Amino acid sequence: MAWSRERRILLPLVGLVVLSVAVLTTVMFRSSFHLEALRERAIVEATLSLAKEKSDRLDKRVIEQDNAVMSLTEGDPLESFGSRWLDVASVQSPTVRAILVVDLNGPAHEVLALASRSPGPGDDEIRRLLMNELWDELDLTPSDQLKHLHTSRLEKSYLISYWQRMRSGRRVLVIAWHDVPSIVHDLFPRLYEEVPEESSRVNVVDSKGRIVFGQPISKGALTLGRRFETTLYKWQVNVSMARAEDLARAVERRRIWEMGLVLLSSLVVVLGLGVIVVAVSRERKLALAQSDFVANVSHELKTPLALVRMFSELLLLGRAAPEKQRQYLEIIVSESERLSALIDNVLDFARVERGTAAFEFREANLVETVGRAVEVQRGRAERQGVTITTEIEEGLGDSPLAVIDERAIEIAVINLIDNALKYAPGTEEIVVALRGEKNRFVISVIDQGPGIPKAERRRIFERFVRGKAPSTQVRGSGIGLSLVQQIAEAHGGAAWVEDGRGPAEKKGASFSLSVARRGA
Template identity: 45%
Template sequence: MLTVRARVLLRALLLAAVVVASGFLAWWSWRTSSALAALGERSVIESTVLLVREKIDRVEATVIAGDNAVLHLVNPDDLDTLAQRWPDLAERISPTVRSVLVLDEAMRPLRVVAHREDDDRSELVGWVTGRLLTELHLATEPPGAHRHWHGAIDGRSVLLSYSTRETAGRRYYVVLEADLDYIRNELLPKLFDDPLARGRFNITDENNRIVIGRSLTAAGEFLVSTRFPTTLYKWRLAIAPRQAPELEASARRRGVVEGSYVGASLLVILAGVSFLLFAARQEEQLNTLKSDFIATVSHELKTPLSLIRMFGEMLARERAPTPEKRAQYLEIIVRESERLSALIENVLDFARLEQGRAAYEFSSADLGATVLRDVEAFRFRTHHERPALVTEIADGIAPVRLDARAMQVLLFNLLDNAFKYAGDTDTVVVRARQEGARAIIEVQDHGPGIDPEDARKIFERFYRGRAVRSGGPRGTGIGLSLVKHIARAHGGDVTVHAVAPTGTLFRVAIPVEG
């Protein structure tokens, strides 16, 4: 058999295990749900990454193909042919190239050819031979190398392709200016004019300004962006999945919902654990009260039985010296027998209430007459001289529906309680009257009164007041619980009140007929 301390420790360990297991289950469920959602989101993002790479590769391949087409036409010994042929072929073989600059080994311009007649040829010469000469590193590049330079000149985005060539032991350099207007207005829109990317892409420069496309901030974390690696490396291409706004909103909602679920689950778990702890403590207290009840009832039974046995033996052995003593002994035996019967009836009535087997037989009755009859029965049973039992029964109380036996149990318990605590005071008063639609029964003593803490719990089963627990009059703790149950079974209730300067008043209110 486990000790109380061991039971408390075991219960605490089990509750801690329940909390940990429940918390782990909630966390695992959230983690699994999030992982499944993330898997779907990752597949969408991965497909978008592939789309971004495919678009970037196509843009760069188109730009480089245009560069190579022009570079194949450049012959330093016959630059007139370049000037004559390329402008006519440009639209077909190199629409991405705007102009061509050929330099000799000393970085002197040999020829500048523009795609269109109205293009400013001097602009490219000025850039290459001036501010960009040191940045392009033309003299250090190996023959055949093909490089790109992307940046801003005078607030304008510029893309240059340059290559070092060598022929007959002579080195020369070719610089191509890309036609960014064509790339921006024709090439890129064509590449992105498909159901997968239409309206869901943009290209931004190094200052995060949109070059082409629209804002994609609604895509949130589902936006995929990558820089052009070789040609337009100052620009960044971004593509949002078609479902990006919905995915972003769904992710936010899921975070809120799942967080709410986990929080609610933890609150439910904590509430459940708190309730279990409260219930366990209540059960522990109830078990303690039951143990006290058993000990008290045993004592209450033992006292009258001991008296009955003692005086019965004295009578059996003819130890009563006079007829008066014999009559006195018999009276004690009868009184203790009645006390024993009342205690047993109380316990049996309470047991029936606990098992839900209490049955009442209601009938119309005169409350005043019922109270007077029960008071006289109590007076006859107790033979008390002090305190005096006084009745104050008002006239004109309307009939009430009551169970006569149950009402006697109610009144006997209230009177027994009053006599226990009245001590040597003068009177215990029983009143009956009508207030509106209710009949009132009051039992008032002039004893030491009731502690406010006891007043809140006094009708609970097995509860005994502080005075009892500290050595005052004994009691089983079930009498007032019976009173409350009987009052409510009659459609009423019972309350307790402190009376100035000292004393306690119990008031029972039940409805009258009609």
């Protein structure tokens, strides 16, 4: 009844979870398309951010050089203002070609001083170009702020950095004349070719769209550009996104991957639920088996105890004849041995299940060990009218040495014989056989009972599992064969059951366990 109630609760809950997964999958599919639009927008924004970063990188590098020049020329006399700068110019301001100081007080705007990294006729050309053509483009409003002029003449581009200062009581203009070809050929490669895969995506163009630096960006590529904000403000840096076709393919691949991931996740959830249902079912079966085990063990304990008590009370009355007294004592001894064997079985099984069983392996004679187990059960078998016969393979009598735990092997054989005596009705002879194979020894206990159906053989060695045949309705603990299997595995072997030696109508069963040979 309890399991039926649990099933009525569990099944609707599983259905709700499956429905929730289906709803979640649908929502994820719909969200996937919306997320792609957001992702494309994010790609555009990321590309714009990259273009801004690349334009700002150049501005920052040029301004760093201007500040270096500014700090090196402050406070020095006009006659020697450039000497300190020239000593470190190639390192601190590599793109600055010349520095000029111009008087702003007089109308002639006299050049008071000039320092050049390459003195020569070019210096006069700079002076004339500045005074005759570029002067009117300078912003000369009083200010100590650093300013820049980017202009072109006769297809040549010029970049000038300038700032005003007070020197010897008069206002002067300090000008740093940048070598634009040096910026293009030396500075741009260092700034924009640091990442090889990016170099094919970046170029710099002038105001007419002509490429100043870099390679043409391939046709069909989505390109975003940004002007240099402070220095070369008439030029712009272009950054290409992936080509439209590549972007579409990437989006489609990502969508398929995400959908696959959602489907896989849903499948995992459903499989997980299936596993949970199976686990709950198995746990329930195990709980029922444990309940049967407790009932069976209780019965197994109760029966010999009741017999011991009953015949002990008869002996206490003192009315039984000597022959009867001996018979009662034999029954008491037999039931006590049965009770002791059951308790030992339960304790051994509990130790193995907890993993606390301490096997004591040592070299021993397997024939002698099997023989002791047979002798333990021989008296009980004779009382049931059953003969126990041992069959030792020829050649094993003197030297079947194996590294074993003798007590554990005895327990395993005793359990197999007990199983035959209890569940194989009509058996007149039980054969205990020992044979050697290439890498192992095999111990078999063969009865003449109804046998074990093939459908039950795989599970017959599981704990608390008992056969469904009528003969198995005899009460038992359900742990004997499981203990046999665990002992066999601890010895590097296995346990199994197969048909016995009898005819089809009474073929019997052959229960076997194997033990690894020494050194195998």
